[in-house]
Amino acid sequence: MLIDSHAHLEMKEFDSDREEVIKRAGSEGVDFIVTVGTNLKLSLKAVALADQYENIYATVGVHPHDAAKTEKNTLEALKELAGAHRQKVVAYGEIGLDFFRDISPREKQLEIFGRQLELAGELNLPVIIHDREAHKQTLETVKASGIRRGVFHCFSGDYEMAKECLDLGFYISIPGVVTFDKAKTVQDVAQRLPLSSMLLETDAPYLTPVPHRGKRNEPSFIIHTAKKVAEIKKIPWEEVAQVTARNTMNLFGIKVSPVN
8 A cells, every 4th residue: 555645736737637647646556645735725626636536635724835925814714624524634734834945924934834733723633744944943833832643744854853753743754855865864764763653755746756856746656755765774665655554544534445
């Protein structure tokens, strides 16, 4: 079993061949895909996709890049959307802080992040955390929120930070970056992290793994991440796939059998 715990199938990059991408993932053994909303419009599209395909689940949320454009009614609409689709909306996110690109002012990012953590708590949903060049502030905000169920997506910290995340009750998600020759930090995290605390993701259409680097990423490529983690940990890739899939199902409450 393979699960892509974080993709963006609702994005425009898949508008021309979305159905083929989904079918290709199934033919490559990907049982489930979680497609992740990053603003209200894309969250609506993600939920619509999840309603259309039995093996796709969705999340809703506002990415830090969109924080400056977020108003109270946006968050109210996301809450209503999640509540109306409880069978297919499995998490709140992608939310967090991005101090690398700083597209939204940092103060606004922190405000919207905090408000969305509160909202996730009200909805009783796990959270998907985006953290780029904001490790200290992200951890402090999560700790203060009391939220203890979720995943640090596309993990970019070191092993010491990973341990802090595990202590908070979170999973660590390993992206295709782990296949890059120079990605020594994430490779070290993958080697030292217990498999029981790990998810796998593509973040498609971004962060395409080797050997497809330079092309658009898609969920069928998750197998390359699984095989790289297996190589690093010196265990069968099928074990990596099985355990991380089970972790994903446990976190997101996915219980039904997939239909490919």
